[in-house]
Amino acid sequence: xxxxxxxxxxxxxxxxxxxxxxxxxxxxxxxxxxxxxxxxxxxxxxxxxxxxxxxxxxxxxxxxxxxxxxxxxxxxxxxxxxxxxxxxxxxxxxxxxxxxxxxxxxxxxxxxxxxxxxxxxxxxxxxxxxxxxxxxxxxxxxxxxxxxxxxxxxxxxxxxxxxxxx
Amino acid sequence: xxxxxxxxxxxxxxxxxxxxxxxxxxxxxxxxxxxxxxxxxxxxxxxxxxxxxxxxxxxxxxxxxxxxxxxxxxxxxxxxxxxxxxxxxxxxxxxxxxxxxxxxxxxxxxxxxxxxxxxxxxxxxxxxxxxxxxxxxxxxxxxxxxxxxxxxxxxxxxxxxxxxxxxxxxxxxxxxxxxxxxxxxxxxxxxxxxxxxxxxxxxxxxxxxxxxxxxxxxxxxxxxxxxxxxxxxxxxxxxxxxxxxxxxxxxxxxxxxxxxxxxxxxxxxxxxxxxxxxxxxxxxxxxxxxxxxxxxxxxxxxxxxxxxxxxxxxxxxxxxxxxxxxxxxxxxxxxxxxxxxxxxxxxxxxxxxxxxxxxxxxxxxxxxxxxxxxxxxxxxxxxxxxxxxxxxxxxxxxxxxxxxxxxxxxxxxxxxxxxxxxxxxxxxxxxxxxxxxxxxxxxxxxxxxxxxxxxxxxxxxxxxxxxxxxxxxxxxxxxxxxxxxxxxxxxxxxxxxxxxxxxxxxxxxxxxxxxxxxxxxxxxxxxxxxxxxxxxxxxxxxxxxxxxxxxxxxxxxxxxxxxxxxxxxxxxxxxxxxxxxxxxxxxxxxxxxxxxxxxxxxxxxxxxxxxxxxxxxxxxxxxxxxxxxxxxxxxxxxxxxxxxxxxxxxxxxxxxxxxxxxxxxxxxxxxxxxxxxxxxxxxxxxxxxxxxxxxxxxxxxxxxxxxxxxxxxxxxxxxxxxxxxxxxxxxxxxxxxxxxxxxxxxxxxxxxxxxxxxxxxxxxxxxxxxxxxxxxxxxxxxxxxxxxx
Numbered sequence: 001x002x003x004x005x006x007x008x009x010x011x012x013x014x015x016x017x018x019x020x021x022x023x024x025x026x027x028x029x030x031x032x033x034x035x036x037x038x039x040x041x042x043x044x045x046x047x048x049x050x051x052x053x054x055x056x057x058x059x060x061x062x063x064x065x066x067x068x069x070x071x072x073x074x075x076x077x078x079x080x081x082x083x084x085x086x087x088x089x090x091x092x093x094x095x096x097x098x099x100x101x102x103x104x105x106x107x108x109x110x111x112x113x114x115x116x117x118x119x120x121x122x123x124x125x126x127x128x129x130x131x132x133x134x135x136x137x138x139x140x141x142x143x144x145x146x147x148x149x150x151x152x153x154x155x156x157x158x159x160x161x162x163x164x165x166x
Numbered sequence: 167x168x169x170x171x172x173x174x175x176x177x178x179x180x181x182x183x184x185x186x187x188x189x190x191x192x193x194x195x196x197x198x199x200x201x202x203x204x205x206x207x208x209x210x211x212x213x214x215x216x217x218x219x220x221x222x223x224x225x226x227x228x229x230x231x232x233x234x235x236x237x238x239x240x241x242x243x244x245x246x247x248x249x250x251x252x253x254x255x256x257x258x259x260x261x262x263x264x265x266x267x268x269x270x271x272x273x274x275x276x277x278x279x280x281x282x283x284x285x286x287x288x289x290x291x292x293x294x295x296x297x298x299x300x301x302x303x304x305x306x307x308x309x310x311x312x313x314x315x316x317x318x319x320x321x322x323x324x325x326x327x328x329x330x331x332x333x334x335x336x337x338x339x340x341x342x343x344x345x346x347x348x349x350x351x352x353x354x355x356x357x358x359x360x361x362x363x364x365x366x367x368x369x370x371x372x373x374x375x376x377x378x379x380x381x382x383x384x385x386x387x388x389x390x391x392x393x394x395x396x397x398x399x400x401x402x403x404x405x406x407x408x409x410x411x412x413x414x415x416x417x418x419x420x421x422x423x424x425x426x427x428x429x430x431x432x433x434x435x436x437x438x439x440x441x442x443x444x445x446x447x448x449x450x451x452x453x454x455x456x457x458x459x460x461x462x463x464x465x466x467x468x469x470x471x472x473x474x475x476x477x478x479x480x481x482x483x484x485x486x487x488x489x490x491x492x493x494x495x496x497x498x499x500x501x502x503x504x505x506x507x508x509x510x511x512x513x514x515x516x517x518x519x520x521x522x523x524x525x526x527x528x529x530x531x532x533x534x535x536x537x538x539x540x541x542x543x544x545x546x547x548x549x550x551x552x553x554x555x556x557x558x559x560x561x562x563x564x565x566x567x568x569x570x571x572x573x574x575x576x577x578x579x580x581x582x583x584x585x586x587x588x589x590x591x592x593x594x595x596x597x598x599x600x601x602x603x604x605x606x607x608x609x610x611x612x613x614x615x616x617x618x619x620x621x622x623x624x625x626x627x628x629x630x631x632x633x634x635x636x637x638x639x640x641x642x643x644x645x646x647x648x649x650x651x652x653x654x655x656x657x658x659x660x661x662x663x664x665x666x667x668x669x670x671x672x673x674x675x676x677x678x679x680x681x682x683x684x685x686x687x688x689x690x691x692x693x694x695x696x697x698x699x700x701x702x703x704x705x706x707x708x709x710x711x712x713x714x715x716x717x718x719x720x721x722x723x724x725x726x727x728x729x730x731x732x733x734x735x736x737x738x739x740x741x742x743x744x745x746x747x748x749x750x751x752x753x754x755x756x757x758x759x760x761x762x763x764x765x766x767x768x769x770x771x772x773x774x775x776x777x778x779x780x781x782x783x784x785x786x787x788x789x790x791x792x793x794x795x796x797x798x799x800x801x802x803x804x805x806x807x808x809x810x811x812x813x814x815x816x817x818x819x820x821x822x823x824x825x826x827x828x829x830x831x832x833x834x835x836x837x838x839x840x841x842x843x844x845x846x847x848x849x850x851x852x853x854x855x856x857x858x859x860x861x862x863x864x865x866x867x868x869x870x871x872x873x874x875x876x877x878x879x880x881x882x883x884x885x886x887x888x889x890x891x892x893x894x895x896x897x898x899x900x901x902x903x904x905x906x907x908x909x910x911x912x913x914x915x916x917x918x919x920x921x922x923x924x925x926x927x928x929x930x931x932x933x934x935x936x937x938x939x940x941x942x943x944x945x946x947x948x949x950x951x952x953x954x955x
Binding site: 038043047079081095100104137138142 | 194414
């Protein structure tokens with residue numbers, strides 16, 4: 001078995017020191033070593049985007065990196081984005097607009113959408129669809145995902161007030 | 167009391183856990199001492215297994231066991247049965263791990279159990295299997311040719327079953343005297359369901375109590391428990407608990423009893439350790455039951471007046487290598503019985519031949535038979551309309567079943583309970599502005615732009631029932647549903663359903679209805695589903711049955727609660743139960759609201775039973791087993807507008823509009839979402855998706871690089887509306903909506919693409935309409951002048 005390698009990774013503001021196999025994928029490190037199971041694995045060819053997380057502020061597919069490549073990096077996963085009662089506007093948008101059904105693609109989709117809005121705060125519908133090309137959803141037909149991202153953009157621009165909590 | 171929640175676009179109660187990454191899917195679970203399974207799968211579509219040497223794998227550090235098919239057979243583990251039988255059907259055994267031959271790529275030949283997933287996968291590569299590759303057959307029609315390699319030795323002609331419905335002589339006579347006939351050879355492309363969550367199973371065995379628990383990605387945990395207990399493993403049914411926790415989409419693919427579930431249960435007992443297996447996506451592609459895969463000759467006959475007189479269909483429906491749970495029902499009762507569609511066709515005959523092939527099994531995939539029926543019927547209708555020189559919408563209108571004809575007996579067994587098709591069609595035409603679209607199409611054609619408009623009407627039959635009927639047709643299962651409504655002393659309510667929600671929002675929609683019925687806050691209701699240890703029984707979720715069948719059971723159980731609550735209130739108020747009314751969330755003597763008892767008052771007294779009717783049982787819970795009188799029959803009109811770029815063959819979706827009729831809508835947010843997703847899946851079949859096999863039975867599109875799911879930029883915002891025609895035979899008049907989008911959209915998009923290509927003289931192409939296929943078809947024709955047509 002390959003020798004293990006020491007890594008230091010900050011995930012959602014918490015610093016972790018672990019010995020990992022060099023071949024361990026970042027997504028498996030998050031899920032299995034750290035127990036952060038909100039990041040999902042939906043494929044084995046880097047197509048589906050269910051594993052999308054932020055690495056030093058950029059969206060990456062965590063199935064496409066080794067954990068050792070994240071050594072010294074700052075990661076945000078869905079668990080660190082916002083929590084019940086303190087949701088990120090994109091999380092709120094997905095809830096308000098019914099942007100999810102089975103929920104499996106949702107964490108990756110949300111992380112990809114946050115990355116889009118960080119770079120382009122007022123995207124057009126076409127820009128939203130283009131930005132989410134790397135994230136597959138089998139339930140929603142993307143209709144309400146687009147609306148969720150539009151909601152979040154408006155919310156972040158101050159165009160929408162507090163969400164009703166029904 | 168708040169306004170009624172029925173019909174309200176309430177945000178989903180499921181969502182907070184999913185949007186914060188705190189859902190609980192099977193692969194998210196870790197148990198103390200848990201170990202991992204990896205499967206050794208055949209790389210050949212057909213091969214004799216001469217020898218398996220597990221010694222290297224077994225001695226790899228961290229490996230706990232290598233399990234073969236022979237070991238499981240010797241341990242008394244039986245094959246996996248199918249759940250639907252036709253007369254004369256061949257049901258060769260389907261062992262979880264094969265030991266004699268591999269019959270499709272991905273067939274399991276051994277399982278490795280190890281301390282970690284990585285070790286299990288490493289060691290799986292060390293299992294040495296001596297295969298003798300054998301000739302294979304992948305296409306249904308090839309499997310039926312004389313001399314084709316047999317998939318199962320005891321089925322030498324590969325014919326699993328044949329099936330037919332309708333009066334063949336009457337149909338042949340109608341064709342003989344027809345004014346016009348059309349004939350299409352159709353290939354309904356094989357699809358891979360691809361729920362975003364790959365399948366996963368985790369088994370635990372408790373030695374002290376001799377009890378098993380299986381957490382698995384299932385749409386119907388009770389069916390698994392029944393099959394495993396009664397047929398496959400002989401575990402006493404009360405010693406096996408099957409739990410389907412959060413499940414990331416199903417679309418049919420998570421109905422079936424799969425081999426891996428048996429393997430992890432077996433290994434968990436063998437090792438006395440919890441065992442988990444999670445599919446890689448490339449495993450999903452070769453092991454999740456596929457959908458569709460028909461080769462069909464479809465014909466239609468009309469009389470002088472443009473009325474359809476007959477439809478004749480001959481289909482080869484590929485079953486794959488083994489029969490999975492509902493496979494025999496899909497190309498038969500869910501297909502042939504749907505061939506009347508929305509039309510008054512008096513004579514229909516459908517014959518189906520279902521061969522085995524060396525491919526992944528084929529079973530129900532969202533819509534299951536009904537998309538295949540809708541596709542062929544609506545293609546025939548469009549081609550016939552053009553043959554007659556009629557607008558395809560007017561040809562449809564001429565043949566629609568009129569609203570005063572219900573209940574309508576079709577010539578293919580089903581009796582439609584209700585419908586109002588023309589009003590639905592008119593609403594869709596008005597919303598899309600059909601006349602203006604046709605004018606625009608004319609103008610674009612003059613400019614050399616190729617717009618296509620596909621208008622289809624469709625019917626679906628869902629919520630299969632009643633049980634006696636489906637039993638007489640071959641089902642080895644009931645199709646009723648159970649509900650348990652339990653009121654706690656504080657007035658909080660647990661609702662247990664035998665259906666399962668894996669994206670459909672039952673926790674919200676069902677709670678809305680219960681809150682209305684009991685007149686309590688929706689926050690006081692929780693829906694419990696997916697656990698054989700908690701609910702009375704259940705047949706699960708598929709065939710759009712959850713609302714019409716499962717929720718109807720819940721409603722009838724809540725009404726038992728109300729009846730009992732009235733008796734308790736009558737006692738407390740010293741009145742007759744007949745004088746008690748349930749209004750504004752309270753129980754009161756009619757006209758005496760100041761002495762009303764709250765739901766909480768009643769719930770508490772039901773549990774204290776201190777001041778209580780002498781002849782009444784304490785407690786406040788009710789169970790109802792509901793067996794519907796008939797299927798439900800949602801319908802609708804879907805319209806796709808596309809543009810084909812003749813230089814690249816690329817099809818671009820411009821607009822998509824649907825008007826669905828699923829009866830009264832419980833939660834429009836959820837119902838519309840079901841349509842959006844269904845439309846995308848159906849569009850995927852028309853434009854993008856196909857499981858392609860080569861002649862050796864290798865799948866050539868076995869991952870997301872090669873198999874194209876619709877992505878965000880393949881879709882447009884869907885325009886959507888409803889008509890409301892209630893179902894006359896269930897308590898809320900509700901019908902299913904889970905499959906409508908998929909049933910309709912494949913045909914709508916297909917007709918739109920063919921409409922766009924009509925100026926080139928192209929009458930029919932098989933799906934999917936990839937740019938290459940469309941471009942080649944255009945190149946193969948001599949384009950008419952741009953002003954033609």
